[in-house]
Amino acid sequence: MRVSALAERTGVPVATIKYYLREGLLPPGVPTSRTQAVYDESHVERVRLVRALTGSAGLSLAAVHEVLAALDDPPSSRHGLLGAAQRALVADEAQQEPPAGVAARRRVDELVAARGWCDDPVLTDRLAAQLDDAEKAGVPVSPEHLTVLAQAAEQVARGDLATVPEVPADAMRQVVAGTLLTDPVLLTLRRLAQQWASGGAGEVR
Amino acid sequence: MRVSALAERTGVPVATIKYYLREGLLPPGVPTSRTQAVYDESHVERVRLVRALTGSAGLSLAAVHEVLAALDDPPSSRHGLLGAAQRALVADEAQQEPPAGVAARRRVDELVAARGWCDDPVLTDRLAAQLDDAEKAGVPVSPEHLTVLAQAAEQVARGDLATVPEVPADAMRQVVAGTLLTDPVLLTLRRLAQQWASGGAGEVR
DNA sequence: ATTATTGGAGAGTGCTACTGTCCAATGTCA
DNA sequence: TGACATTGGACAGTAGCACTCTCCAATAAT
Helix, strand or coil: CCHHHHHHHHCCCHHHHHHHHHHCCCCCCEEEECCEEECCHHHHHHHHHHHHHHCCCCCCHHHHHHHHHHHHCCCCCCCCHHHHHHHHHHHHHCCCCCCCCHHHHHHHHHHHHHHCCCCCHHHHHHHHHHHHHHHHCCCCCCHHHHHHHHHHHHHHHHHHHHCCCCCHHHHHHHHHHHHHHHHHHHHHHHHHHHHHHCCHHHHCC | CCHHHHHHHHCCCHHHHHHHHHHCCCCCCEEEECCEEECCHHHHHHHHHHHHHHCCCCCCHHHHHHHHHHHHCCCCCCCCHHHHHHHHHHHHHCCCCCCCCHHHHHHHHHHHHHHCCCCCHHHHHHHHHHHHHHHHCCCCCCHHHHHHHHHHHHHHHHHHHHCCCCCHHHHHHHHHHHHHHHHHHHHHHHHHHHHHHCCHHHHCC
8 A cells, every 4th residue: 555545545635644754653664665655554543643633632743643653653562561551542632731729639648538530640640730721710529529539530540441442552442532522522422411411402503 | 890990800802892892792881971981890790700611611702602691591499400500501603513423323322321311312412423534533431431431420510519509590600600710720630640640740741 | 391191003922733835755556 | 647636834914803002182180
């Protein structure tokens, strides 16, 4: 398969594929001469993955790059696999957060302790900053509301882990790409469920 | 309060506030002369809301504009309020989705029917497109997984509605801004819960 | 009277994700 | 064999977004 065929299979313009190759998002094809190379199914999948991650998942190409690096270097043991997957997920858009208030920090620490979660500093910092943001915007998150969200998150997480296959490389793909791609799904479901919970069909126009 | 004071109160540069004024994200202050106007607390809140929505919630300024328009025009009756809030939420980033496969469409229809949800065409279309995206990326969402997500979404939605105050304007703010700002919170909680569900502290570095 | 600030307007910036153009080397088909 | 299309590689150009800068005459503060 040459570039034009790859472009046709994926629906992505040749110019864009060349760009992805240059940026290292796509491994080079196998050269058959000085000005020719062939691509295979793995390239098709990779392009589709990139498109899905930048599309509905909304990642930047830089974030996609990190995710792909993690997927290409899966730990051989099953132990530590989820840790690696987590690191890839957590780093996906590591915006440096401002300090985050002390009050928010304490609430997060209490939540983590109450639920018996482990205290990942990156994630808890981020969470504290997000709660701070909401508070500053005049829409504070009540402890009860936060608890409900946390319970739902646990339910989701259990469901996520139930789908993980045995093979490490597949497991990585499933956890990392699966989580990133179902993030928007979860948010859409939330809106649908809000309509349902608010009394349903009558409200919708 | 003049611009410089507003800037100091919110931590946003004067130039940016001028920009927001120009773009209509911030209502003009009350002019006291030809080259002077005063701003009040509502302006401070508005700036903070805009920053929160573009920050952790990740909305574009165009999306923020739509959300603010909805907040500034709350329906007087409690009936239809949630409908209006929903419309604002749903339109927040109305990327026009490609057709979305027939299979995905049917799965969504079945899910909506099974759970007794109402069939908002915009949301169900979006959901179908997202499932399609995941499938094309090689990370299909199993029916069981989707069901788990839907159940969690219902739980979240019930919690969301429990926090809604009586006053329509406040209710709008709470539902619309609250949902948008807790979207990222929910996703962060999901990652924390995944670490917890995967065996916890041992996995984390 | 002097200095700082204001609203308003327009131009300029930096970043991201492409997109277009050009090239000589190579492949494809007549 | 020749005409034409395609390829990899390099670089410049573009569009959109969210600011940011500069300028201005008219105030406001001291």
